Amino acid sequence: MSGYNFAYLDESTKRMIRRAILKAVAIPGHQVPFGSREMPLPYGWGTGGIQVTAAILGPADVLKVIDQGSDDTTNAVSIRAFFRRTAGIATTESTAEASIIQTRHRIPERALREDQILVYQVPIPEPLGRLEPRIAETRRMHAMADYGLMHVKLYEDIARHGHIATSYSYPVMVNGRYLMSPSPIPAFDNPKMDRMPALQLFGAGREKRIYAVPPYTSVKSLDFDDHPFRPIRAPHACELCGSRDTYLDEVLTDDVGGRIFVCSDTDFCAERQAMKEAAE
Amino acid sequence: MTTFPGFADPVLDGQAAFRAVLQAMSRPGLVQRLPVPPEAPPGLSPAAAALLLTLVDATTPLCLDAGAEAEAWVRFHCGAPLAEVGAADFVLNAPLRALSPGNEEEPERGATLILEVSALEEGAGWRLTGPGIEHLHRLRVAGAPEGFLADWAANRLRAPCGVDVILCAGDVIAALPRSVAIEEG
Numbered sequence: 001m002s003g004y005n006f007a008y009l010d011e012s013t014k015r016m017i018r019r020a021i022l023k024a025v026a027i028p029g030h031q032v033p034f035g036s037r038e039m040p041l042p043y044g045w046g047t048g049g050i051q052v053t054a055a056i057l058g059p060a061d062v063l064k065v066i067d068q069g070s071d072d073t074t075n076a077v078s079i080r081a082f083f084r085r086t087a088g089i090a091t092t093e094s095t096a097e098a099s100i101i102q103t104r105h106r107i108p109e110r111a112l113r114e115d116q117i118l119v120y121q122v123p124i125p126e127p128l129g130r131l132e133p134r135i136a137e138t139r140r141m142h143a144m145a146d147y148g149l150m151h152v153k154l155y156e157d158i159a160r161h162g163h164i165a166t167s168y169s170y171p172v173m174v175n176g177r178y179l180m181s182p183s184p185i186p187a188f189d190n191p192k193m194d195r196m197p198a199l200q201l202f203g204a205g206r207e208k209r210i211y212a213v214p215p216y217t218s219v220k221s222l223d224f225d226d227h228p229f230r231p232i233r234a235p236h237a238c239e240l241c242g243s244r245d246t247y248l249d250e251v252l253t254d255d256v257g258g259r260i261f262v263c264s265d266t267d268f269c270a271e272r273q274a275m276k277e278a279a280e
Numbered sequence: 281m282t283t284f285p286g287f288a289d290p291v292l293d294g295q296a297a298f299r300a301v302l303q304a305m306s307r308p309g310l311v312q313r314l315p316v317p318p319e320a321p322p323g324l325s326p327a328a329a330a331l332l333l334t335l336v337d338a339t340t341p342l343c344l345d346a347g348a349e350a351e352a353w354v355r356f357h358c359g360a361p362l363a364e365v366g367a368a369d370f371v372l373n374a375p376l377r378a379l380s381p382g383n384e385e386e387p388e389r390g391a392t393l394i395l396e397v398s399a400l401e402e403g404a405g406w407r408l409t410g411p412g413i414e415h416l417h418r419l420r421v422a423g424a425p426e427g428f429l430a431d432w433a434a435n436r437l438r439a440p441c442g443v444d445v446i447l448c449a450g451d452v453i454a455a456l457p458r459s460v461a462i463e464e465g
């Protein structure tokens with residue numbers, strides 16, 4: 001561990017990130033700018049999430065890292081190794097055992113607890129960015145809570161497709177005030193954010209933004225009375241554990257079009273398989 | 281110079297103190313114990329000293345009126361520039377309405393008030409609701425300034441702008457983020 005400060009970042013950088021996190025918690029859903037640092041991993045590897053994790057992590061924490069629901073992708077394995085090396089902390093693949101869970105693109109299936117913190121890696125924090133590229137204008141919209149543009153976009157979806165076609169990064173209203181990007185999680189996961197007992201922190205490294213959802217805070221997916229939000233999953237059972245209520249990935253099994261559906265959350269799937277085996 | 285110490289272990293005590301502050305801010309009204317320096321300088325409670333060591337540095341203008349010994353200690357351990365109450369990011373013991381509330385586009389510039397009181401106790405007193413609170417948290421605050429709840433109600437009207445408060449007593453804290461609603465118990 002010599003040559004590093006604890007958890008890699010120097011103390012003044014940690015203090016700066018910690019102050020941004022506290023303001024983010026006090027203003028649920030508002031994007032707080034911070035002075036993002038260069039990290040020894042490339043952008044797209046979750047440098048925003050890594051900096052948030054590094055600023056909150058202590059020696060007693062147990063860290064889980066998932067990428068698209070899986071603990072064993074290169075990205076997740078590298079980030080766990082980074083914190084084992086720089087902070088000497090314990091890591092786990094079990095959602096239940098973790099005190100901090102850093103995630104890219106999923107919320108675990110197992111309900112999170114009050115004593116856990118979920119840290120999201122965020123590539124694009126601005127939910128209005130694709131509709132309004134001028135940053136000064138999106139800032140004004142957030143300041144005025146002027147979100148008509150997003151409603152128009154969703155309504156155009158309905159006119160064109162008969163339903164809201166957004167299936168990832170589906171925008172949410174936080175505490176009835178700020179429009180927020182939930183990061184590229186499937187819309188299926190959005191309802192898990194609403195009144196979650198765990199603190200949710202979001203870090204965007206390239207865009208230098210931190211935002212937060214405190215525990216037990218209202219998070220509502222945007223919708224319309226005649227087109228209510230519906231979380232969508234593939235209409236199949238998991239090939240491995242039989243689950244019919246989890247988010248599934250489609251996996252090709254051969255090169256002639258064979259395919260199966262399996263849980264995207266590998267820890268949850270393994271737990272269900274073990275339960276099934278024990279019962280048999 | 282000061283003869284009074286900072287944290288025994290600046291890195292790990294600072295991390296543990298921050299997690300206590302994060303927990304307090306995420307769950308308004310819950311009382312958290314902080315790791316504190318071995319001895320706080322005259323004019324600062326142990327919790328207020330720990331908060332300054334954890335959050336304040338050369339980049340954060342600080343307003344405090346706690347005497348020369350406390351000022352020397354802050355200069356040595358935090359390096360914070362001293363500022364008028366309306367221009368400070370962190371303020372110790374001042375009227376809530378004197379602090380900067382930020383602005384509509386940058387509400388995060390709303391200042392943080394560190395307020396020393398005589399005692400904090402969960403489960404009785406004020407009735408807190410809002411983000412971070414499942415149903416209701418109760419917090420008894422002994423020694424809050426006269427008119428604090430009226431000032432707090434005015435602070436909430438400025439949302440999303442506003443001031444966030446961290447209450448300190450001895451070595452414990454409880455936080456009142458601007459989003460929390462408070463009714464008298």
Ligand SMILES: [Zn+2]
Pocket residue numbers: 238239240241242243262263268269270272
């Ligand atoms: Zn499964």
